[in-house]
Amino acid sequence: MLSKNKIKQINGLQIKKNRQSSRFFVAEGTKIVPELVRSKIQVLELFGTDRFFEMSFGNEIPVSIEKNSISEAELKKISSLTTPNEVLAICAIPENKLNVSELKNKLTLVLDDIRDPGNLGTIIRIADWFGIENIICSLETVDIYNPKVVQATMGSIARVNVFYEDLKTIFLEALTKNNFPIYGTVLNGENIFEKSLTSNGFIVIGNESNGISIELLPLINEKISIPTFSVNETNSVESLNAAIATAIVCTEFKRRK
Amino acid sequence: MLSKNKIKQINGLQIKKNRQSSRFFVAEGTKIVPELVRSKIQVLELFGTDRFFEMSFGNEIPVSIEKNSISEAELKKISSLTTPNEVLAICAIPENKLNVSELKNKLTLVLDDIRDPGNLGTIIRIADWFGIENIICSLETVDIYNPKVVQATMGSIARVNVFYEDLKTIFLEALTKNNFPIYGTVLNGENIFEKSLTSNGFIVIGNESNGISIELLPLINEKISIPTFSVNETNSVESLNAAIATAIVCTEFKRRK
Numbered sequence: 001m002l003s004k005n006k007i008k009q010i011n012g013l014q015i016k017k018n019r020q021s022s023r024f025f026v027a028e029g030t031k032i033v034p035e036l037v038r039s040k041i042q043v044l045e046l047f048g049t050d051r052f053f054e055m056s057f058g059n060e061i062p063v064s065i066e067k068n069s070i071s072e073a074e075l076k077k078i079s080s081l082t083t084p085n086e087v088l089a090i091c092a093i094p095e096n097k098l099n100v101s102e103l104k105n106k107l108t109l110v111l112d113d114i115r116d117p118g119n120l121g122t123i124i125r126i127a128d129w130f131g132i133e134n135i136i137c138s139l140e141t142v143d144i145y146n147p148k149v150v151q152a153t154m155g156s157i158a159r160v161n162v163f164y165e166d167l168k169t170i171f172l173e174a175l176t177k178n179n180f181p182i183y184g185t186v187l188n189g190e191n192i193f194e195k196s197l198t199s200n201g202f203i204v205i206g207n208e209s210n211g212i213s214i215e216l217l218p219l220i221n222e223k224i225s226i227p228t229f230s231v232n233e234t235n236s237v238e239s240l241n242a243a244i245a246t247a248i249v250c251t252e253f254k255r256r257k
Numbered sequence: 258m259l260s261k262n263k264i265k266q267i268n269g270l271q272i273k274k275n276r277q278s279s280r281f282f283v284a285e286g287t288k289i290v291p292e293l294v295r296s297k298i299q300v301l302e303l304f305g306t307d308r309f310f311e312m313s314f315g316n317e318i319p320v321s322i323e324k325n326s327i328s329e330a331e332l333k334k335i336s337s338l339t340t341p342n343e344v345l346a347i348c349a350i351p352e353n354k355l356n357v358s359e360l361k362n363k364l365t366l367v368l369d370d371i372r373d374p375g376n377l378g379t380i381i382r383i384a385d386w387f388g389i390e391n392i393i394c395s396l397e398t399v400d401i402y403n404p405k406v407v408q409a410t411m412g413s414i415a416r417v418n419v420f421y422e423d424l425k426t427i428f429l430e431a432l433t434k435n436n437f438p439i440y441g442t443v444l445n446g447e448n449i450f451e452k453s454l455t456s457n458g459f460i461v462i463g464n465e466s467n468g469i470s471i472e473l474l475p476l477i478n479e480k481i482s483i484p485t486f487s488v489n490e491t492n493s494v495e496s497l498n499a500a501i502a503t504a505i506v507c508t509e510f511k512r513r514k
Contacts, residue, residue, distance in 0.1 A: 125498065131485075228388075231390060243498075
């Protein structure tokens with residue numbers, strides 16, 4: 001049985017302010033919850049149907065995690081999904097501390113105000129696929145623990161470290177102390193398919209409508225563009241979706257290694 | 258003033274059955290509607306606010322298109338958007354006839370049961386960016402004239418030809434009569450980054466959950482895969498989103514030309 005207070009607490013975690021004060025977030029479904037349980041993310045409580053706990057995965061759940069058997073009607077009361085899927089988990093938000101120097105020899109994605117939860121989730125999944133371990137988000141980027149983002153990552157949220165930082169401060173540190181390349185996708189940059197690319201540095205992806213913000217542009221020392229191959233010279237497509245651009249840029253960096 | 262019948266007719270076009278019987282679809286917003294008016298798509302009626310018709314674009318509207326000035330409250334009654342955006346257009350569904358032989362020297366995307374409207378819209382935008390003029394969809398693929406797809410294409414719907422066909426029949430014709438390559442993304446295909454690719458043929462993208470359907474697999478004569486660069490050997494990301502995979506594959510075909 002779910003208490004009224006518990007229902008209120010769980011639904012409250014759909015709001016960023018409550019996630020930040022409690023340091024908890026919610027994940028849902030038979031695909032992502034088992035992945036989180038097996039990952040380094042700390043899962044505190046599970047709310048699942050009997051069917052879920054009877055699944056083969058049931059025996060793998062560590063005793064440290066509190067299991068709550070609930071009905072489908074109860075699950076509906078705490079779920080943010082239109083069609084709840086067997087189980088909901090309350091997890092602890094990891095307390096990652098960013099150390100810029102440690103990123104010196106790695107490729108890192110930097111997101112400058114990505115606002116769409118689906119885009120952020122998809123970008124985290126792309127990072128996971130391409131072995132990019134860290135993503136730095138501007139403070140205005142949508143919260144990674146927003147339920148829509150968590151679902152869109154399809155479990156990749158457990159394998160990629162995400163930091164929220166003031167990007168200007170981070171870029172100045174990366175440039176002055178560590179001297180590493182900061183790539184950014186802009187309108188008139190060098191053709192990424194013809195440019196030499198390093199195996200380390202930041203790759204900055206701009207906001208869906210406005211691109212990279214004006215105050216960060218002067219700090220991008222490697223400006224790149226994805227050329228269009230459109231057959232319509234006039235009246236052609238203006239831009240690629242932010243997640244699509246991320247995928248193409250990451251492909252180009254990783255494929256050449 | 259909008260009549261009750263008109264409101265009913267326009268809202269009815271949110272449903273596929275009504276679009277198919279009337280051969281009309283709806284597009285909305287100050288970005289996409291002007292693009293459609295300038296394109297080869299036939300726009301029949303516009304329902305816009307005075308502000309919309311007074312915009313610089315107002316003078317460009319051909320006299321053949323019926324202009325209806327309506328209030329924002331009226332626009333809300335016919336819009337499928339949460340936040341209606343100045344204008345709604347009723348357009349004719351183009352009557353494209355597919356001729357497989359004409360595709361022989363081109364790259365063509367083939368979608369095998371793409372179900373998510375956002376994915377289909379994004380894929381059409383990718384095709385436009387990469388100069389892919391034609392997309393063939395299986396009969397079970399989501400309808401391109403679904404309002405969510407129309408919006409997600411961001412105007413690219415006007416520049417890419419989309420056909421709905423029985424894929425098996427089309428593939429057999431492509432193979433037997435025209436003998437051109439049919440590429441498909443599968444789990445254990447050849448590494449796309451190492452494989453030689455032609456500048457023509459079909460590129461088949463499978464369903465979001467199930468990939469390419471079993472009955473089509475034997476007809477794919479060039480099986481390709483996008484390798485992962487994940488650092489997590491076990492418990493790693495299983496797949497890329499269908500639109501992301503499309504972008505990476507199209508990039509690889511086009512970049513080498």
